[in-house]
Amino acid sequence: MAYIRKHRGKWQAIIRRKNHPNFTKSFVKKRDAQLWAHCIESELDTSPEKRSPSFQLSQTRFQDLLLRYRDEISPMKKSHRQEVSRINMLLRDKISALSLDQLTSGVFARYRDQRLKQVGPQIVLHELNTISVILNAAIFDWDIPLPDNPVKKIRKPSQPQARDRRLEPWELDAIERAAAVNGDDFLWSTVVFAIETAMRRGEILKLEWRDVSVERRIALLRETKNGTSREVPLTACAVDILARQFEEGCLCPFPYGLGKLRLAWERALVKAKISDLRFHDLRHEGVSRLFEKGLSIPEVALISGHKDFRVLSRYTHLRAENLVGKI
Structure with missing residues (x-):
């Protein structure tokens, strides 16, 4: 009874x-x-x-799904740190206290609008995608009888305009001088290597000597953002940098942590009086230079690791004056 x-x-x-x-x-x-x-x-x-x-x-409250996904699924992902950070932020939001029968498209639309007043559209997109993935896991893997995924019914924020920041020649010279003055000589080698290879910062720092073949002029990246390994052809300049690092007895090609590199980068920008330049812009610079050398889209994608040519186009910012000779 x-x-x-x-x-x-x-x-x-x-x-x-x-x-x-x-x-x-x-x-x-x-x-x-x-x-x-x-x-x-x-x-x-x-x-x-x-x-x-x-x-x-x-x-069942939404926070129950968030906690279960954070503790059971996220640790198995390579990008778990960013995902866990987003989930923890959601747990602090009042939306996490709602029961599952209260989760509607209107609830998430209001959440979207509220967050857009606080952060940029790219961050909101990441958050909505994380929510959608968690709800899909609940529906398809955990036998939670949600009628549908309400996040799929709302309009997503427009993708922010791609950065078109290219390096000016004087900026590279200024960074080199600033790094030397600050006693961060290692920074200059890392900056040039990033441009020459179009590698991500994390890929550079994780590189090991066993992954470098000077004879073949190839660097093997075992861990990448998209989860697949790839081989990157090395320019003569990139090989010279690696050779110098090896001669200096470095335990790995770039033997310093993310924090040290970030600090050196920020100090160099201040010293050089350069604004609105991110280390990741060096990857944009590298990709754009590959296209300016005449490489095709598949060739550049092989080097950069992009699987979607549409995403690759967001990294490409050609200078008109460098194309004059081709026409």
Whole structure:
């Protein structure tokens, strides 16, 4: 029998069945609580193995999904740090306290609009994609009877305009001088290597000597952002940099951590009086120079590791004056 009680100003119906979680729901009127309890009990009597989807959703909060995904799924991903950070941010938001039956497209549309007032569209896109992935896991992997994924029904923020920042010749000279003055000589080698290879910062720092073949002029990247390894052809300049590093007895081609590199980069920009330049812009510079050398899209994609040519186009910013000779 269902147990009906007065709780916090409402009538609460509680149903306890063996091998089932407790069924609980609150109503303003006692009669509604009795009717709901009767329906649930009838359903359980006719289909013992069937649970009420509406109840299960009402008794599970969005934060339960976030925590489960963060603790069980995210650690298995290479990009888990960024994903865990986004999930922790969601856990601090009031949206995490909603029950699953309250998650609608309108809820996430309001969340989108609120976040767009605080951060840029790219960050909001990442957050919405993370939410969508978690809801899909709940539907397809965890047997949570969500009727659909409400995030797929809302309009996503427009992609921000791609950065078109290219290095000016004087900026490279200024960075070299600033690095020397600051005592960060290692920075200059890393900057040039990044431009010559179009590698990501993390890929450069994870490079090991066993992955470098000077004879073949190839560097093997075992861990990349998209999860697949790739071989990067090395220019003569890149090979010279690696040779100098090896002669100096470095345990690996670039033996310093992310923090040290970031600090040296920021100090050099201040010393050189350069604004609005990110280390990742060196990858943009490298990709653009490859195209200016006449390489085709598939050739550049092989070097940069881009699997989507549309994404690759966002990294490409050609200078008109460098194309004059071709026309």
